[in-house]
Amino acid sequence: MPTSLDTKIEFLKGVGPAKAQALNTELGIFTVADLLSHYPFRHEDRSQIMAVAELKNFVDIGVQLVGKIIPEGLTGQGPGRRFTAAFRDATGELDLVWFQGAQWIEKYLKPNETYLLYGKVNDFKGKLSIVHPELEVLTADFQPSSLGLVPVYPLTESLKRKRVDSKMLAQLTKMVVGQSDFAIGENLPQEICKKFQFPSRTDALRMLHAPKNVASLETAKKRLKFEELFYLQLRHLQLKGNRNRTYKGVIFDQVGKHFNEFYQNHLPFELTNAQKRVIKEIRQDVRTGKQMNRLLQGDVGSGKTMVATLCMLLALDNGFQACMMAPTEILATQHYFSVSESLLPLGLRVELLTGSTTKKRRKELLEANASGEIDILIGTHALLEEDVAFQNLGFVVIDEQHRFGVAQRARLWKKGKVLPHILVMTATPIPRTLAMTVYGDLDVSIIDELPKGRKPIKTVHRNEAMRTSVMDFIKDEIARGRQIYYVFPLIDDSPKLELKSLMSGYDMVTEFLPPPDFKYSLLHGKMKPSEKDSEMSKFKNGATDIMIATTVIEVGVNVPNASVMVIENAERFGLSQLHQLRGRVGRGAEQSYCILITGHKLSENGKKRIQTMVRTNDGFEIAQVDLDLRGPGELDGTKQSGILDLKLADIRQDEAILIAARHEAVNWLEKDEMLMLPESEPIRYELSKTPNRTIWSKIS
């Protein structure tokens, strides 16, 4: 029966209504075209037949063998119960093991047949075995090369139960792409295909689903990865283009009295070159009439707040209000204090609005804000409430954006008559490739320089047995007038147990450093905001020596006199979290230290994280290691994006392809922004076929 791309899969040989139904619901595969866009995630090399004698060097690897099977029978009890058999070829013997389906296997195995076997080799104390091998009776005309590279497809458990397996999908796709008239629409412009010497889409799919050899498989993958990344970038760029066409940004064309007065007379320090450069980039942006959407990345302590402050002054100078939103009350309060302190000489009205602002006060603030009396409003999520209105909001700063969801940021847009410029700041640097992928529609500024005179933080790893010496060190530092952060993780990530874990931590520390000789602040997530404030300010004022805390202090807290950060159970923290925590120290002129305490036994991954922290202070390097260890989907702020569920491309390994794809997408839209040219036909075809995916940064 001839098949076209629109053919329903139930009409393919060997599929039938039940399996088709399963493929519909489980994988969204309805037609032949859907089937072909369900890519294999790896290929098994079935072109080789190995000998049992050479398997020693292939432990944990899938191998193919030919030989006879001698069933042995059932052994063991309970869950350990299994069926075993011996597999023998001319060179030796190994065990086959089945934990399930013993009855069926027993009936199926024939001692006189020759089998083709595929499976992963296990080595248990020198004894080799294969669990649940794939078996097939060898036919007389069998040739190993006829199998070649076999695609392995992602499947769900439910599909496997319905006997839809990878082998079946491989047979189906092979049949489809093997048809002489098989052809699928081209979705890359000829010019691009030519430039990169890509095969046609038809050939690429043929080479992916039924590859002849490794080289052609690689060629196919390169093209399909490019295709995937090209469209991701194109969509980012289109989004940005649409936004720029649809929305006019407010124009800040003057640098006025507030900015100049502050810059010339009240700046508490000289800006770093990186800070100056970023301010310049932003000024360039906001005077063009386009609406700015900029991501500001800068390592902890790089001075993002001052950049934000200067930008807000720019807004005021042009007759607009500004606001600044932070993810936690502590942070919002701290921003409020530092911004209002810096701006004190200018006589501006800076206010704080959080969840714990009293009703009466809130009402006053809202009125003043709506009438434009407030120049800069700083706060938490409370700023997003329906009734918070501005007279003319022109500039929004969002600190530590990864904690804000999409919908929340969307609400900020509606606050004013015009669309404000948006500056999103993050101290969790993300590698360039990830930034391009997740924030491809945002402009990015980077502060890659710390203020002068900062001494790099010394980081050490200590295990629990060395705690006494850690405590002695802390004592010395306190005697020298310094302050200490002492951080405990949440037990089982349970906020309920937070207090308990903190109190037992407190007991442990006070045993070494007893009050009242040593004075303590205590901070945890379950405290009332007013209590948090008072604990925080005691520490900030130097009334206490040691701040015992959970990760509530993770982001942004600034106490320059604190010089030691001790982190207990450091292996439980993620890399970016450790880096954030460490960033709480090293903010003054003193040498600062970060002490990571762990148990003796560390997982490989845990060890790498600790080693990375000890080795480097560079947030970008740490972010790269984090990406390598965890994979892109696990990084802060990317989970919700849904952008990273790429089918073939891996931004960790395919950076070169990503950069090329971005470059081509930029060039193409520069040449044909509206995609009207005849040579843009393949692009129009692709875009019409696949609806736009939601891109979370769309609305920031």
Ligand code: ADP
């Ligand atoms: P982050 O980028 O982590 O938000 P902050 O804005 O909190 O960093 O700045 C960290 C500290 O560095 C603050 O105490 C701030 O006043 C100080 N600072 C910022 N810029 C400079 C500079 N150019 N020179 C000296 N100190 C600076």
Ligand code: MG
């Ligand atoms: Mg900050």
